[in-house]
Every structure is written in structure tokens, then in C-alpha cells.
Amino acid sequence: xxxxxxxxxxxxxxxxxxxxxxxxxxxxxxxxxxxxxxxxxxxxxxxxxxxxxxxxxxxxxxxxxxxxxxxxxxxxxxxxxxxxxxxxxxxxxxxxxxxxxxxxxxxxxxxxxxxxxxxxxxxxxxxxxxxxxxxxxxxxxxxxxxxxxxxxxxxxxxxxxxxxxxxxxxxxxxxxxxxxxxxxxxxxxxxxxxxxxxxxxxxxxxxxxxxxxx
Amino acid sequence: xxxxxxxxxxxxxxxxxxxxxxxxxxxxxxxxxxxxxxxxxxxxxxxxxxxxxxxxxxxxxxxxxxxxxxxxxxxxxxxxxxxxxxxxxxxxxxxxxxxxxxxxxxxxxxxxxxxxxxxxxxxxxxxxxxxxxxxxxxxxxxxxxxxxxxxxxxxxxxxxxxxxxxxxxxxxxxxxxxxxxxxxxxxxxxxxxxxxxxxxxxxxxxxxxxxxxxxxxxxxxxxxxxxxxxxxxxxxxxxxxxxxxxx
Numbered sequence: 001x002x003x004x005x006x007x008x009x010x011x012x013x014x015x016x017x018x019x020x021x022x023x024x025x026x027x028x029x030x031x032x033x034x035x036x037x038x039x040x041x042x043x044x045x046x047x048x049x050x051x052x053x054x055x056x057x058x059x060x061x062x063x064x065x066x067x068x069x070x071x072x073x074x075x076x077x078x079x080x081x082x083x084x085x086x087x088x089x090x091x092x093x094x095x096x097x098x099x100x101x102x103x104x105x106x107x108x109x110x111x112x113x114x115x116x117x118x119x120x121x122x123x124x125x126x127x128x129x130x131x132x133x134x135x136x137x138x139x140x141x142x143x144x145x146x147x148x149x150x151x152x153x154x155x156x157x158x159x160x161x162x163x164x165x166x167x168x169x170x171x172x173x174x175x176x177x178x179x180x181x182x183x184x185x186x187x188x189x190x191x192x193x194x195x196x197x198x199x200x201x202x203x204x205x206x207x208x209x210x211x212x213x214x
Numbered sequence: 215x216x217x218x219x220x221x222x223x224x225x226x227x228x229x230x231x232x233x234x235x236x237x238x239x240x241x242x243x244x245x246x247x248x249x250x251x252x253x254x255x256x257x258x259x260x261x262x263x264x265x266x267x268x269x270x271x272x273x274x275x276x277x278x279x280x281x282x283x284x285x286x287x288x289x290x291x292x293x294x295x296x297x298x299x300x301x302x303x304x305x306x307x308x309x310x311x312x313x314x315x316x317x318x319x320x321x322x323x324x325x326x327x328x329x330x331x332x333x334x335x336x337x338x339x340x341x342x343x344x345x346x347x348x349x350x351x352x353x354x355x356x357x358x359x360x361x362x363x364x365x366x367x368x369x370x371x372x373x374x375x376x377x378x379x380x381x382x383x384x385x386x387x388x389x390x391x392x393x394x395x396x397x398x399x400x401x402x403x404x405x406x407x408x409x410x411x412x413x414x415x416x417x418x419x420x421x422x423x424x425x426x427x428x429x430x431x432x433x434x435x436x437x438x439x440x441x442x443x444x445x446x447x448x449x450x451x452x453x454x455x456x457x458x459x460x461x
Binding site: 037069078165 | 219220224225228230232236239240244247249250254259275276354372379380381382418419432433
């Protein structure tokens with residue numbers, strides 16, 4: 001093994017499949033439903049969460065021996081809120097267009113329970129480097145699901161991917177629309193996100209029976 | 215022995231210390247970056263005003279502002295006058311584009327007379343009157359820059375929002391929605407009527423420009439209603455000024 005030991009590599013690979021934060025731990029569902037109507041928003045959210053979770057895990061891990069256990073949840077909340085605000089300010093100052101695209105999502109990151117979950121379950125008990133890997137692994141696992149859901153919702157709901165029309169023009173009736181295809185408006189509503197996530201969970205558990213609970 | 219970090223005294227001191235450290239850190243970032251953020255917002259206003267009057271880098275389907283580097287220069291070139299309207303009094307003010315519409319709305323509610331900014335632009339021999347307006351969407355504020363001719367026919371709009379739902383209400387700043395407004399008449403038989411974002415108006419291609427309606431975005435009812443309400447209540451305030459332009 002090159003850069004990472006086997007145990008460290010598992011921190012990255014486990015959350016991608018068998019311990020995925022969304023499909024297995026059922027964390028971060030709220031944002032997964034809210035923002036996946038477009039692929040671009042999904043991608044931006046995934047990257048933002050990766051940044052905050054990676055960095056936040058390291059900060060919490062460094063502080064793990066001095067945090068009073070009675071108020072540790074509050075401390076975690078303050079760390080994630082402070083990080084998110086700083087990220088927001090820096091984006092507004094130096095990448096204004098990007099910060100406009102992100103708009104409310106930046107604030108939404110604070111409420112993402114994957115972040116608090118990983119702080120509490122992992123960073124408080126492990127060193128900074130392992131915590132960093134855990135943060136990256138979990139946010140990638142989260143991001144992958146977001147992108148899959150976003151892909152299907154945008155494709156079937158709006159006929160576009162990353163805002164680029166791929167199925168033709170629904171109003172001028174070109175491409176697939178010429179033979180009677182219609183966009184499914186229901187796909188861009190949050191309930192369809194839940195159904196798509198449900199289908200992913202179904203497929204995943206039918207492939208790996210060990211994941212099925214009684 | 216009891217763990218050091220479990221003591222009440224330690225907990226309180228830690229909490230107080232954390233408040234100071236985090237507070238100082240955030241205050242430092244906020245004040246350090248404020249000039250940059252303000253400058254970005256100022257240029258964005260110029261870009262938005264220019265966009266409404268058709269000075270933009272649009273390609274076939276997406277909405278693109280002129281670059282931030284060019285914006286101040288183009289703003290000087292195309293915007294001939296910046297007016298502030300207060301009742302019947304009209305004055306020129308080359309900082310009018312910095313007037314905060316939100317603050318004006320609040321101060322008008324408190325009984326003060328509202329200052330209405332209006333920008334007069336000229337492009338290819340045509341004169342545009344651009345009004346900045348602000349309203350409420352589903353989650354948060356929405357706002358617009360509306361370019362009109364002197365008969366209150368829309369020549370261009372730029373909509374934006376603070377936090378409408380991605381893929382639904384957030385689409386008000388997309389070309390397919392904004393371009394529908396071009397050519398729509400705010401008046402009906404000479405009286406101010408506004409433009410409604412309407413469902414099922416049986417005109418999805420928006421060929422009928424005198425129906426005071428544009429096609430709504432599916433799944434964005436409240437944002438759409440917010441747009442209709444904003445156009446109606448805010449642009450109404452400008453009607454008396456446009457009446458004077460006719461003479």
C-alpha cells in the first residue's frame with residue numbers, strides 16, 4: 001500500500017458503499033432531498049460539505065482532549081458554524097459569483113447532521129490525520145449519492161444536465177420531444193428525491209444482503 | 215481522580231474562552247473582508263442595471279453579465295442620468311444606484327417619503343428607464359431591475375433572489391423566464407395593471423404581449439406570485455413619473 005495504510009484507506013472507502021452516510025446511516029437526508037433538483041447544486045453542496053467536514057474534523061480532533069464533555073455538542077456546533085461563516089465571507093469577498101450560486105446552501109451545511117455525527121462519533125476519539133480522512137470519506141460518500149440523485153432528477157425532470165439540454169428542446173419539440181417525450185415535473189419536487197434515494201437503498205441492499213437489518 | 219475537563223469551573227472558563235476566541239475570529243474576518251464584499255456588491259448593481267437594458271454577455275441560452283472589470287466603464291458609457299424621485303420632485307444623483315431599496319421600503323413604512331431611484335440609459339438611439347424593485351419570494355427576498363420605455367413597455371428585466379428553491383423558484387434568474395417579460399406592457403388600456411406570472415395562460419411561448427401575463431414556472435407558485443406582487447406594487451410607484459415623460 002502506498003500513501004495510506006490499509007486501515008486509513010478504509011476510512012475513505014467504507015463510507016462510499018457499505019457505510020454510506022445517506023443510504024446506510026440515513027444522515028444528511030434533509031439536504032439530499034432539498035437541493036438535488038439540479039446537478040450543479042448537488043456538486044457545489046458536495047464540495048462545500050467536503051471542505052467543512054474535512055476541516056471541522058481536524059479542528060475537533062485537535063481540541064478533543066480539552067473539550068469539556070458536558071458542553072461538547074455546543075462546542076462542535078460553534079466550530080462548524082464559525083467555519084461555515086468564514087467560508088461564506090471568504091467566498092463573498094473573493095469568489096462573488098460562486099457565493100451567489102451557493103446562496104442558502106452554505107448556511108444549510110451547519111444543519112447537516114453528517115457533520116455533527118462525524119464530529120461526535122469519530123473526531124472526538126481519533127487523531128487529526130485519521131479524522132481528516134474520515135471527513136473526506138464521508139463527504140465523498142454523501143456527494144456520490146447527491147450526484148446520482150441529482151443526475152436522475154435533472155435529466156428526467158428538466159431534460160438537462162448541468163443546465164445543458166441533452167434531450168432536445170421541450171418547447172420547440174426537437175430531439176426526444178419530437179416523438180412525444182415529456183419532462184416529468186414531479187421529478188423536480190422533493191418527494192421524488194426521497195423515492196430515488198429509496199431506490200438506491202433498495203439496489204444497494206439487494207446487492208449486499210449483509211446490510212439488511214431484521 | 216476526577217477528570218480535569220469534567221469540572222464545572224473548567225467548563226465555564228472553556229465556554230467563556232471559546233466565545234472570545236470565536237467572536238474575535240469572526241469579527242476579524244468580517245471587518246477585514248468587508249471592503250472587498252462591498253465593492254463586489256457595488257459592481258454587481260452596475261452589472262444588473264446594465265443587464266436589464268440589454269448590455270450583457272448573453273449567449274444563446276444563458277444569462278451572462280458583462281465582466282466585473284468592464285462594468286464601471288460601461289456603466290458610465292450607457293447610463294446617462296441617475297434620478298431620484300420623491301413625490302413630484304425629481305433630482306439627479308450619480309450615487310442613486312447605491313440607494314438601498316430595502317431601507318427605502320422600511321423607511322416609507324415609518325411614514326417617510328420614499329426615494330425612488332430611476333436610471334436613464336441610452337443604447338443604439340433608444341432610451342431605457344430602469345427601476346430597481348424588491349419583493350418577497352417563498353423563502354426570502356427577491357429583487358429585480360426592470361428596463362422600460364417611456365410607455366411602460368418592458369424592454370428587459372433582471373431578476374434575482376436570495377434563497378429560492380434550486381431548480382424551481384431559483385429559475386427566475388434564468389433566460390427562459392426573464393426573456394418572457396420583454397415586450398410585455400405594464401399597462402392595459404392606458405391604466406397600470408402590472409404583469410402577472412400566470413399558470414395555464416395557454417400561451418407558453420408568450421406570443422401575446424398585451425395580456426399582462428407571462429407563463430409561470432411549474433412548482434414555483436409562491437415565488438411566481440411574489441414576482442407578480444413585486445412588479446405590481448413597486449412599479450406602480452413610478453407611474454406618475456412616467457406620465458410626465460409623455461409630454
